[in-house]
Amino acid sequence: MPGRYLEDYRVGQTFSSRRLRVEPDAIRAFASQFDPQAFHLDDTLATASIFGGLVASGWHTAAITMRLLVDSDLKPAGGIIGLGFEEFRWPRPVRPGDELYIESEVLDIQQSRSRPEQGRIKVRTTTFNQRGKPVQVQVGTLLVPRKGAANA
């Protein structure tokens, strides 16, 4: 599977994913390594927190989103290489048992002026829970190779 080149993307093109269920043990395992805060680790303390119960680290949600994106049909040739985001937010937390899926849309496509072998696409990826409510919204830029360059 060679993947998509810059010329293969269109503004308005969309990609979606399978669902991935977030287990409570996975929430605690991620948090114990990267985000050891009470509302990600301990049910009782989490109930007394602002969240009213155990929630996933936002970075866990971001990592799961990446996994769903890698497994989706977005598939740029050369891999998903993110440069950064102009928008990135968590409108609501992810809770144990939530089933997440993503929808991505290509917002913009730019050839590089200085490097003819590559370009950039701007992609909005929204991560939804099983009730169709967004838990993460990111608008980011990916580096994508041009087809001409690959054949040069």
Add this chain to the structure above:
Amino acid sequence: MPGRYLEDYRVGQTFSSRRLRVEPDAIRAFASQFDPQAFHLDDTLATASIFGGLVASGWHTAAITMRLLVDSDLKPAGGIIGLGFEEFRWPRPVRPGDELYIESEVLDIQQSRSRPEQGRIKVRTTTFNQRGKPVQVQVGTLLVPRKGAANA
């Protein structure tokens, strides 16, 4: 340790962290779960990639940054609760053996108009490698409780 309330932060206040070394096995372990792409998993394939060698997933860098932030003296009362970012980018990749540390600066402090018990602080956190080069820059907003509300 009660943590800091909105009134305890000042614009220009800075916080830094210890160093955390990124081992090659940790790069592969994170990537195999959340970002299974060749340049995060396989030394030989990574050498042939745009990166010229194994690199950490950007989301691994983000997760490590969160761990360093949790362990730092930023410590908002009620925990580090991020709402989103107005800037988020990876200027360069993290490579095996890199030692990361962060520097955070408070950029803005806002009381909530609608919820007198809380406010928001805007924080820039830059993640550096052992050569002092930034590998991640994020400017985000955190929810922070007000002291008055805690005593009410």
